[in-house]
Amino acid sequence: MSDAHAATGEDVMTIVAARALRDRTLCFVGIGLPSAAANLARRLHAPDLVLIYESGTIGAKPDVLPLSIGDGELAETADTVVSIPEIFAYWLQAGRIDTGFLSGAQIDRFGNLNSTAIGDWRTPRVRLPGAGGAPEIAAHAREVIVVMRHSARAFVEKLDFVTSVGFLDGRDARGRAGLSGAGPTRVITDLGVLEPDADTHELVLTALHPGVTLEAVRDATGWPLRIADPLATTAPVTEREQTALHELRRRTALAHAPKAPS
């Protein structure tokens, strides 16, 4: 791989997330990295991945990455556009989504996420945007992929607010709560990949990205992190993956560049 195309942490997260998407499945997409990953997967191994954005566009096939969930191109290229109540009731709650992406300001060892507030909800130190559709994705998607940067401020012992549930307090808590989806099956960070233990459902580090040390991951995790044995190394980013991602970003930047005044 040439130096000009060296993979950043964001690149690796995006590409590893894209790899996790199977062709001909339904993927619920948010703006930012999830959208990049899903659209990258469409250009690589999953041309028939069905993209559903919470704005109601089913089967959107954008040529460049949307800047917002409601970009016109999503509606124009979709198989159909339905209302928000319909997306949430008939598609998400109904359990039709194969894969949902989530992120958050904080995550705990059971994959629960906070995107609401740091500090007390009533008098927060930092007020975050809030739930959006994340709790529905967390509860109802058949599986959830969490994508977030690894840091001790984000990977915390205890959440200030549980916006979106992972495995609650672990073991069979999620099943007992009547949640149909499998929960977060992997957490992809800029350092590695975490997956839930089959019994306890505690997140376990299962892979390190190339060049990342175990110590770096431990330092960036706010709880005593369990490590899989053997611990895998993520397959390196291929030139094809890196080129496809750069090309997608290049076209996106071009399309969204401010127009000259008319």
Place this chain on the structure above:
Amino acid sequence: MSDAHAATGEDVMTIVAARALRDRTLCFVGIGLPSAAANLARRLHAPDLVLIYESGTIGAKPDVLPLSIGDGELAETADTVVSIPEIFAYWLQAGRIDTGFLSGAQIDRFGNLNSTAIGDWRTPRVRLPGAGGAPEIAAHAREVIVVMRHSARAFVEKLDFVTSVGFLDGRDARGRAGLSGAGPTRVITDLGVLEPDADTHELVLTALHPGVTLEAVRDATGWPLRIADPLATTAPVTEREQTALHELRRRTALAHAPKAPS
């Protein structure tokens, strides 16, 4: 009025029902006489009457009378066509309908209607089509106009089955049941017009159609009928009304005549 255009009982019911519809209101229409009355009103005094059929067509403007609730012309001339769940939840239950029409095999003195079964529900002597949307019209329309032929078999002391509620057992029973609409504000028959007493909500004969005797109405009513004092006489059918109705029926017959084989 010429003999060729002598008004039948059906004509009088249709025309008196049409007169009851105010312009620029929303009318929920069933096939048959209600549809004829509503479309006649559109051609007489209520050109901007909004016709809503339970098939989901809002603002249908058919040129001839539809043969079924789902005729293509209803969809083609409507302002919009919405789904059945939407018509029932967002329009009917929401109380947006000004006037709904109902009929039935049986009616009692409080305007309750049976269109389900004669005899026991499990082992009926005569099985009727059933509820359809009638109970929702009865409960949720702002007012209901009942149109049915007067006979002692139909105007009964006690219903075998209450498909659609009028004033339940009278007085303030309807209000206590939490029903928002005003209930049946008039019952138009081929003999006259009945309206609920303001206190007891028992149906009272308030008008006789021209040429009909009080005795004929009493004979055709299965309970001791209360008579308003003074008792009005329905304004005679005008030539304009009769002509408009005949013209509507003529065009309808022509439009629905079997086509020659192609």
Place this chain on the structure above:
Amino acid sequence: MTAVLPLREAIAQHIPDGAVVAMEGFTHLIPCAAGHELIRQGRTDLTLLRMTPDIIYDQLIGVGAVRRLIFSWGGNPGVGSLHRFRDAVENGWPRSLELVEHTHGTMAAAYAAGAARQPFATLRSTHSDTAAHNPAIRPLTCPFTGDTLLAVAAHRPDVTVIHAQRADRAGNVQLWGITGVQKEAALAADRVLVTVEEVVGRLEPLPGAVLLPAAIVTAVCPVPGGTHPSYAQGYSQRDNAFYIAWDAISRDRDRFLAWIDRHVRGTNDMAGFLESIAHV
């Protein structure tokens, strides 16, 4: 993903004896060809759902294919009674028919709840006796106002069958005109069979059209004219004369059975059926 296959195979594969089947269509787009195919294949013990069972359900009931009917209005629209339905309910002929009776409001809400995979829908009570006779409808107290509302158990058919104007080869389905409760009925089912007027390369978007994504469509079966005597807007006209004629055909048990033998069991498919009734 969606299979495009002949109706006969789709019915054979997906609708066994005893299945719970919704064949929806609100006057428009009634999937009659699929009903005939169930009769030809001798399917029995079916639980059928439909808001407005009409002629095709009268036929299925009349041949004894139906054990239970979940419905809200059973008549021959604009004509009168369904005589086979009445004979089954009033006289148990050819077998007794269990009724689960709704109003249109509760029936539509039950499909919508099924489409959303929640156990029940909530709506305002109409105080109809209909609800009192239906074990799938129960009172529910509003936790905010204390009002009594109705809870209606969700419809979750094994299979929903509908007819649409068009599908593409990927299995996306497009229907327009009066689309009734078909979207909800399809989304409420485990499997969805769709007969269509035609399969096209690309579905041109149309005003008022509903699109069912291929992801929820199990099988698409090309059956031009598959709604007869109903219609498909843009493709066929409603055969009003047939609705009227059905009254006499269905009134008499022997005449009905002879009609079924000749026109349904005696033909192979919708084309054969349409040919056979054209020469009566």
Place this chain on the structure above:
Amino acid sequence: MTAVLPLREAIAQHIPDGAVVAMEGFTHLIPCAAGHELIRQGRTDLTLLRMTPDIIYDQLIGVGAVRRLIFSWGGNPGVGSLHRFRDAVENGWPRSLELVEHTHGTMAAAYAAGAARQPFATLRSTHSDTAAHNPAIRPLTCPFTGDTLLAVAAHRPDVTVIHAQRADRAGNVQLWGITGVQKEAALAADRVLVTVEEVVGRLEPLPGAVLLPAAIVTAVCPVPGGTHPSYAQGYSQRDNAFYIAWDAISRDRDRFLAWIDRHVRGTNDMAGFLESIAHV
């Protein structure tokens, strides 16, 4: 019936201080001109509802017009925080802001329940703490399965304001593209104000278009470009640069107030606003 009138009059007539107002739009078709007009007319003590409060709500919060916010996601889409919203919640500036917080699912269901005039909607629990902090969401036991679901009290705004592409002179309103929750929000309200790109003689039906019948529309106000910096598909482009620029404008209290004085209070209408920001 619907009145066609200037936005200034519609706001003056229909939105008093203290009103409960939903100004909906899901990234597309956000009724920003109406928000500016509320600021110009000095409206205060408003309860505002919206699934995705963004820049226009940030402005209303920043000038102190809002007492209570009912919402599910408050951010500058694709950019980051809403600084005026954060300043109100974190520091009570310029006044404290009461939050009633939903998830998108409960928020959408609450509008749908309001549209149907039933006291609450039912849906499956997501076990989010969000519901636990919202008194308008309570547990509900399914009378069939015993499962615990959520009951969400209906949204019933005094006024819903939306922006649409077109209306006809009778007051029928047509919108297309991403139409979000606007139909439900409109049907849930007592009064409905609609700003439109244009009023036309006849609304040509379009694929994917939603039509709101005149019967539910209180007033139509022609405001071309009334969504800026959002967009109206077929009429305008999203001003992405403005969303990015808003981050710096809104981060500082004084700069924000100066901006409001110059571009909102210092202009008479959307045309004036667009002119004023074009020359920055």
